[in-house]
Amino acid sequence: DAMAAAPMERILIETDCPVFYKNRETGAGFKAEPKDVFFTLDAVSLLKDIDKGSAAERLNKNTETFFRLNRFS
Incomplete structure (x- = not known):
């Protein structure tokens, strides 16, 4: 709901890398990567x-x- 309500100009996305996500029930998991x-x-x-x-x-x-990555261009 928050993402749908937020104006596009106020949204940033990122990854949690490096982190390993583990399923609590099965113990299986995966390593997050920047491409995610x-x-x-x-x-x-x-x-x-x-x-x-x-x-x-x-x-x-x-x-x-x-x-402020564009302040020097």
Whole structure:
């Protein structure tokens, strides 16, 4: 609900790498990798009903703004 309600200009996505996610019941798990951020991108584009390319561009711009990465260009 929070993601769907948030304006696209206020959203950042990231990974929890490196971390190992373990199923409490089975003990099975997997290691998270930086590429897993694309699963989050898929979810954002679905919730916001926009294509992945547009979502990625907006999220990159949000990241640049938040971390002031474009202040030297």
